[in-house]
Amino acid sequence: MPIPPPDAPFDLDSCDPDRRDRAPDAVPPSRLQLPPGLWTNLLDGVCARFPAIGRERWRERFARGRVLDARDARPLSAEAPYQVGLEILYFREVEHEPRIPFEERIVHCDERLLIVDKPHFLPVAPSGRFVAETLLGRLQRRLGEADLAPLHRLDAATAGLVMFSREPASRGAYQALFRERRIDKRYLALAPPLPGLSFPLVRRSRIEAGEPFFLMREGQGEANSETRIEVVARGEEAWTYSLQPVTGRKHQLRVHMAALGAPIVGDRFYPLQPRGEEDFDRPLKLLARSLRFVDPFEGGERRFDSGLSL
Structure with a gap:
């Protein structure tokens, strides 16, 4: 399938002509296997597992039927007996979740893969105060595909290409590309000049x-x-700068550039800046x-290129 220009609408029906038959608005649930414990009922167990969420909210x-038995998607009662090893589904909810005012763009879609340009500030997957306002959540609602899964991650602050698996059967083979370092990833970054260093260089x-x-x-x-x-x-x-990570450590590119004396422009972590509202x-x-x-x-x-720029 040809890659559309950056400002062209992507034909979702050509990506999946049956997508309109699926519910577009549901945020897929998270899965949890109940750990060992002596709790009397499910309510006690999940309150102990997620202490940051109040008992009344659980x-x-x-x-409201937002906690389900994973075997048959049957709503569970708060007073049901706690069963070690039982798999449950629960829907994460965040009150007053902020809207990220930038849109993702689908770059490529086939039967196995989805390649998407992620905007700055948008998390890839649910975490912290973001559930619906994540790239995964948006795409699952947009395509109606609960099985969609990211094959790698970008920091919320980083923009650019993210590769998703559309079918579980082929997912392991694509995950192996990242695990075995058989995928070439290139980044662009703006950072202060480093006239005292010779390039190209390798930071280990x-x-x-x-x-x-x-x-x-x-x-x-x-x-x-x-x-x-x-x-x-x-x-x-x-x-x-063109940055090619050979390994995939958390914040690796940001840490390496800061350590060289050239923190990436706009980085609020390296060095650490006072926390406050996001400055879009x-x-x-x-x-x-x-x-x-x-x-x-x-x-x-295969090669895919972002339509975004710095």
Whole structure:
């Protein structure tokens, strides 16, 4: 299927002509296998598992049929006996979830894969205060595909290409491309000039959990991360860098550029900035520009390019 230009509407019916027969508005549920515990009923068990959610909110969810038996999608009672190992489905809900005022764009769609340009600020998958306002949630509602699954992740702050699996049967083969480093990922970033360094260069270091808990840092010991860095344009205040991550550590590109003395423009984590409301006029200048790999089913090389720019 040809890739449409950046501002062209994508024909969803050509992607899946049967999608209109599925409910477009439901946010797919999360799945949980009940862990060992001595709780009397399901309400006690889920309250212990998710202490940040109030007991009355869980009771109300049960009453509205938002907690189900995974075997037959039957609504469960809050007073039902707690059964270790029982798989339940529950619908995550966030009160007053903020709207991300940018739209995703479908770049490519076939029977196995969906390639999407993610805008800045939009999380890929549900986490924290975002459930419906995620790339996965939007696409599942838009296409009516509950089985859609991201094959890799981008930070919410990062824009660009994300690859999704549309069918469980082929998912493992595409996941292996990322796990076995058989997929070439290229990013573009705007960051301060580094005239004292020679390019291209390779940054290898050990990335580990930092403080606060949501940050990463470079530490001592054997390297577990690698990024190849080139300069593609040299401006007065910022250069445009091409970044090729060989490994996939959390925040790897942001940590490596900051460690070199060139934090990516718009980065609020490296170095850490005071937390506040998102400034949609100051995005992180980091873009997942291209994906290239040999398709495990078709055999030929495939390449996808983002229609976004920095």
